[in-house]
Amino acid sequence: MNNGILIGQYVPSDSFIHRLDPRTKIMTIFFFVIFVFFANSTLSYAWLTLFALTVTFATKIRFIFILKGLTPVWFLIVFTFLLHLFVTKEGTVLIEAFALKIYSGAIIQGVAISFRFFLLILVTSLLTLTTTPIEITDAIESLLHPLKKIKFPVHELALMMSISLRFIPTLMQETEKISKAQASRGVDFRTGPLKDRIQAVVPLLVPLFVSAFKRAEELAMAMEARGYQGGEGRTKLRELKMETIDIISLITFAVVILVLFFLRT
Amino acid sequence: MDISFNQVSYTYQPNTPFEHHALKDLSFTIPSGSFVAVVGHTGSGKSTLIQHLNGLLRPTAGKVQIGDYHLMANKKVTSIKSLRKHVGVVFQYPEHQLFEETIKKDIAFGPRNFNTPQAEIEKRIPEVMAAVNLPLAILERPPFDLSGGQMRRVAIAGVLAMDPSVLVLDEPTAGLDPKGQQQIMDMFYQLHQEKKLTTILVTHSMEDALRYADHMIILDHGSKYMEGRPVDIFKEKEKLQAVQLDLPEIIHFLRRIEERFGISIPYRKQTMAELATEIKTKLKGVSKHE
Ligand SMILES: Nc1ncnc2c1ncn2[C@@H]1O[C@H](COP(=O)(O)OP(=O)(O)OP(=O)(O)O)[C@@H](O)[C@H]1O
Ligand SMILES: [Mg+2]
Numbered sequence: 001m002n003n004g005i006l007i008g009q010y011v012p013s014d015s016f017i018h019r020l021d022p023r024t025k026i027m028t029i030f031f032f033v034i035f036v037f038f039a040n041s042t043l044s045y046a047w048l049t050l051f052a053l054t055v056t057f058a059t060k061i062r063f064i065f066i067l068k069g070l071t072p073v074w075f076l077i078v079f080t081f082l083l084h085l086f087v088t089k090e091g092t093v094l095i096e097a098f099a100l101k102i103y104s105g106a107i108i109q110g111v112a113i114s115f116r117f118f119l120l121i122l123v124t125s126l127l128t129l130t131t132t133p134i135e136i137t138d139a140i141e142s143l144l145h146p147l148k149k150i151k152f153p154v155h156e157l158a159l160m161m162s163i164s165l166r167f168i169p170t171l172m173q174e175t176e177k178i179s180k181a182q183a184s185r186g187v188d189f190r191t192g193p194l195k196d197r198i199q200a201v202v203p204l205l206v207p208l209f210v211s212a213f214k215r216a217e218e219l220a221m222a223m224e225a226r227g228y229q230g231g232e233g234r235t236k237l238r239e240l241k242m243e244t245i246d247i248i249s250l251i252t253f254a255v256v257i258l259v260l261f262f263l264r265t
Numbered sequence: 266m267d268i269s270f271n272q273v274s275y276t277y278q279p280n281t282p283f284e285h286h287a288l289k290d291l292s293f294t295i296p297s298g299s300f301v302a303v304v305g306h307t308g309s310g311k312s313t314l315i316q317h318l319n320g321l322l323r324p325t326a327g328k329v330q331i332g333d334y335h336l337m338a339n340k341k342v343t344s345i346k347s348l349r350k351h352v353g354v355v356f357q358y359p360e361h362q363l364f365e366e367t368i369k370k371d372i373a374f375g376p377r378n379f380n381t382p383q384a385e386i387e388k389r390i391p392e393v394m395a396a397v398n399l400p401l402a403i404l405e406r407p408p409f410d411l412s413g414g415q416m417r418r419v420a421i422a423g424v425l426a427m428d429p430s431v432l433v434l435d436e437p438t439a440g441l442d443p444k445g446q447q448q449i450m451d452m453f454y455q456l457h458q459e460k461k462l463t464t465i466l467v468t469h470s471m472e473d474a475l476r477y478a479d480h481m482i483i484l485d486h487g488s489k490y491m492e493g494r495p496v497d498i499f500k501e502k503e504k505l506q507a508v509q510l511d512l513p514e515i516i517h518f519l520r521r522i523e524e525r526f527g528i529s530i531p532y533r534k535q536t537m538a539e540l541a542t543e544i545k546t547k548l549k550g551v552s553k554h555e
Binding site: 011061062065174177178180181182183184185186187188202203206207210211 | 281282316319321346349350352353354356359361362363364374375377378379409423424427
C-alpha cells in the first residue's frame with residue numbers, strides 16, 4: 001500500500017537525533033526554515049547544505065532511502081526550477097531558441113530557489129522520520145502552552161491531534177483489508193470506466209465509516225470509563241525533558257546560524 | 266482446481282527499512298477436492314499465503330498455479346476477475362465487509378459483480394441463507410443491526426453465493442461462541458463434501474485441523490515447517506511444541522491412555538460416544554487377560 005512513500009513516516013533507530021527532545025527538533029527546524037531564506041551566496045548555501053547533510057547522516061537512516069522517499073516531491077522541485085528558468089529575465093541571454101530566451105540570471109535563480117526548496121523538504125522530513133507522532137504532539141502541546149492564557153484550547157487540540165495520528169495507520173490497514181475483501185467479491189477498483197470506478201468506492205467507504213464511528217464511540221466510552229475529564233490536573237506519562245545534549249544541539253545550531261550571517265554577501 | 270506453490274516467496278515493502286519476508290521459498294501442492302488446514306503461530310504468514318490464492322498478492326519470486334491460472338512476479342494476470350469468481354475467500358472478521366442497505370442486496374453483491382443472471386441469484390439466496398442457518402425473514406433488514414455472530418453469517422453467505430469451487434477460510438470462526446463455531450465449521454465441512462469443493466482453512470484450532478482436514482501445512486516464520494496428514498503430524502508432539510503448537514485434546518487424551526494402560530487407539534474421527542465405547546471394550550479386554 002504505502003510502498004516507498006515516506007512523508008510522515010517514522011523510522012526507528014538509535015541515533016542521538018532520535019533521542020533529542022522533540023521540542024529541540026521542532027525549534028531547530030522552525031528556525032532553519034526561516035533562515036534558509038537568508039542564504040544568498042554560494043558559500044552560505046554550501047554551509048546550510050553541510051549542516052543538513054551532517055544531520056541527515058547522524059540519523060543513521062540510509063540516505064538513498066530518504067531520497068527515494070522524497071520521490072513525490074522531486075516533481076515539485078523540478079517544476080520550480082523550470083518555472084524560474086522561463087520566467088526570470090535577468091542577466092545575459094544564454095540560449096535563444098524559438099520564442100524562448102533563457103537568461104543567465106534565470107539559471108542562477110532557478111537553481112537557488114529549487115535548492116532552497118530541497119533543503120526545506122529534506123530537513124522537515126527528518127523531523128517526522130526521527131520523531132514519533134506522539135512525541136511531536138507532546139512537543140506542540142508544550143510549545144503552545146503559553147497560549148492557554150488567552151483561553152486557546154491547547155490540550156484539546158493536542159489530544160485531537162494524537163488521536164487522529166494514532167488512527168491513521170489503523171485506518172490505512174482497514175482500508176487495505178476491506179478493499180481486498182471487496183476485490184475478492186469481484187469489485188474492480190483499478191480498471192473499467194470512470195463511472196464504475198467511482199461506484200466501486202461505495203463498498204469501501206461505507207464499511208470504513210461504519211467502523212470509524214464504532215471506533216470513536218468505543219474510544220470515548222473507554223476514555224470515560226478510565227476517568228478522563230479533560231486536561232485539568234492531568235499528569236503525563238512521558239515527561240519531556242531537556243537534557244545536556246539538547247542544550248548542546250541548540251547552541252551548535254545557533255553557531256551555525258551565526259556563521260551563516262558571516263557567509264552572506 | 267489443483268493448486269500448487271512453486272518456491273514462492275513474498276516480501277512486504279521491499280527495499281525499505283520495513284522490508285519483511287513474509288513467505289520464504291514455499292512449495293506444496295493441493296489436489297482438487299482436498300481439505301487443507303494451514304496452521305502456524307501468529308505472524309507466520311498464513312494470511313499472506315492465502316492472499317495468493319485469488320491474486321490479491323502476487324509472489325515476489327516463484328510461481329503460484331491455481332487450475333489454469335498462473336501467478337508470477339512480473340506477469341500481470343489478465344483474467345484475475347474470473348479467477349476470483351472461482352476462489353471464494355472468507356477473511357478474518359468478514360462482517361467488516363458488509364455495506365449494502367439490506368442483507369439480500371449484500372449477499373447478491375458478489376454474484377452480481379461476476380455477472381450471474383438475476384434468476385440464478387434469486388435461487389441461490391435461500392440456499393445460502395439456509396446453509397448459514399439464518400431465517401429468510403430478515404432478508405430485507407439492514408445488516409448493521411444484527412449481532413456480531415449473525416453479521417458473520419451474512420458475510421459468509423455473501424461469499425458462498427458466488428458459488429466458488431475453491432473456498433478459502435481465514436479463521437472463519439474467530440471470536441464466535443463455541444456452539445456457533447462448531448455449527449459454522451460443520452456447515453463448511455458439509456458444503457465441502459456436497460459440492461466437492463477444494464477448501465483451505467487457516468486456523469489456530471488444532472481440534473478443527475484434526476477433525477476436518479485431510480492435509481495440513483504448518484508454517485513457521487514464512488517457511489514450511491511440516492506437512493502431512495493431521496494424524497501423522499500430531500504424532501510429533503515435541504516438534505510441534507518447538508513452534509508453540511499443541512496437540513488436540515483428544516490426541517493428547519489418547520496418548521495418555523496409551524501411556525497409562527498400554528492400549529493404543531488410533532484416531533479415526535470417532536465421536537466422543539464411540540470413543541468411550543471403544544475404550545471400554547479395550548479396557549475390559551485388558552483386565553480379562555490379567
Ligand atoms: N501490509 C503489510 N506490510 C508489512 N508487513 C506486513 C503486512 N501484512 C503483514 N505483514 C507482516 O507479515 C507477517 C505475516 O503476516 P500474516 O498476516 O500473513 O500472518 P498470519 O500468519 O496470518 O498471522 P495471524 O495468525 O496473526 O493472522 C507478519 O509479521 C506481519 O507483520
Ligand atoms: Mg492472519
